[in-house]
Amino acid sequence: MRDGYEGTGPGAITPDGCAVELYSRLPIGDEPEIVAGAVPAGAHILELGSGVGRMTHPLVERGFTVTAVDESPEMLARVRGARTICGSIEDLDLGETFDVVLLASFLVHAGDVEVRRGMLRTCARHVADGGCVLIQREGEDYHTNLPRERVDPTGFTVRMLSSEPVGEGVNSVRAEYVFPDAVWTQTFLARPLTQEQFEEALAEAGLRVDKYLTPDRIWVRAVPAVPAVEVREG
Numbered sequence: 001m002r003d004g005y006e007g008t009g010p011g012a013i014t015p016d017g018c019a020v021e022l023y024s025r026l027p028i029g030d031e032p033e034i035v036a037g038a039v040p041a042g043a044h045i046l047e048l049g050s051g052v053g054r055m056t057h058p059l060v061e062r063g064f065t066v067t068a069v070d071e072s073p074e075m076l077a078r079v080r081g082a083r084t085i086c087g088s089i090e091d092l093d094l095g096e097t098f099d100v101v102l103l104a105s106f107l108v109h110a111g112d113v114e115v116r117r118g119m120l121r122t123c124a125r126h127v128a129d130g131g132c133v134l135i136q137r138e139g140e141d142y143h144t145n146l147p148r149e150r151v152d153p154t155g156f157t158v159r160m161l162s163s164e165p166v167g168e169g170v171n172s173v174r175a176e177y178v179f180p181d182a183v184w185t186q187t188f189l190a191r192p193l194t195q196e197q198f199e200e201a202l203a204e205a206g207l208r209v210d211k212y213l214t215p216d217r218i219w220v221r222a223v224p225a226v227p228a229v230e231v232r233e234g
């Protein structure tokens with residue numbers, strides 16, 4: 001388990017505290033639509049932190065080719081229709097590039113700055129010329145108005161219980177998922193980033209915002225930040 005991360009409940013738990021069985025049960029929202037609307041049809045997508053394939057499977061169904069990366073073999077064992085690679089995102093170096101690199105699930109808010117830097121460098125290293133990186137950020141109210149809960153129509157309740165500062169701009173977040181037959185909890189570290197801090201983090205990795213894809217600015221399309229072309233006179 002990574003330091004500061006913990007998970008409880010039935011079944012295998014990943015190093016960042018996610019329960020494999022829980023992620024197999026969670027329904028997907030409009031994320032595949034957002035991705036599909038922001039990239040060329042049939043693109044080859046490198047999906048970082050795919051989990052059990054909650055996002056992978058709808059993308060494959062929409063005709064995308066997906067390479068799914070996760071550090072949890074138990075998660076990857078449930079991925080269908082995609083090439084899978086087990087390992088840490090920050091160390092990934094496949095020696096190939098992709099039309100689209102996807103870093104969703106708020107992974108860009110990793111508690112450890114070095115992990116975040118490594119993840120964004122991985123994005124930059126694997127994006128093809130003319131390609132893009134899609135990132136899912138936390139919403140603005142992510143760490144406030146707690147505790148809060150949402151009752152999902154499919155029959156479970158998700159509670160964001162608390163988000164407590166634990167030093168140097170990092171919060172320890174506790175979430176609980178209650179199903180009729182099982183309860184899972186996850187504790188994880190998250191580093192909130194203002195839009196400015198987020199854009200600085202991208203720049204450090206040689207990326208820049210191409211477009212905020214949603215009005216809440218949660219979904220972002222980034223591209224390699226190419227140096228400005230020097231204009232010579234004479």
Ligand SMILES: C[S@@+](CC[C@H](N)C(=O)[O-])C[C@H]1O[C@@H](n2cnc3c(N)ncnc32)[C@H](O)[C@@H]1O
Pocket residue numbers: 014015016018023048049050051052053054055069070071072075087088089090104105107115
């Ligand atoms: C919150 S889950 C989300 C999974 C999937 N994106 C989804 O929406 O269902 C985060 C996933 O990222 C993986 N993960 C987290 N940090 C990672 C890292 N540094 N390297 C590789 N995998 C990581 C975890 O194992 C877990 O499967």
